[in-house]
Amino acid sequence: MKDQNKIEETTSALLELCSKTIEESGCTVFTLHQDQSEPMRFLLWERFDDEMAFKQHFEEEHTKKYVELGLIEIVQVSKTGAVNK
Template sequence: MFSSGFYITAELKIIDKNKISETCEALQSLCRMTLQQESGCTIFQLHQCQQEPTRLLLWERFDSEQAYHAHFTQTYTQQYLARNLTEVVQHFVSDCVL
């Protein structure tokens, strides 16, 4: 099923390997808050690499690029970023293909 929107796949790396659980819990909370509070976001899903638990993927779908940028102005997003638990390795903007 094709769904228009602004899709992001972000690869993250946990900065401190001793904080894997803390980081995953913080990101799970961010995922919940984003989906509950941002009507312009319909997918915000965390994945963890089985071979390397410090590597994470965030799959995101926003209604528009503006909704994506608004996500970074939210208090809970700013609070997560201030904790400096992860760094962005790379990110991709993509479209659904039939």
């Protein structure tokens, strides 16, 4: 998060992003988490069916609108997969 004075605004915008993104085709998880010890740190836990769905997410109007707000900076992106035995 860029501005500590905008925690409420950022939280509200992220929750709106979550509610719209979870409705996208190919998105099965999109939840917001906030660090309990550092309230300015947020984590979006996301799961898309495939790379195409993930890329399409950034073409959606609601995603573009959120990014334009400039409320956060992306610190880390991880691509993971399930470990099956």
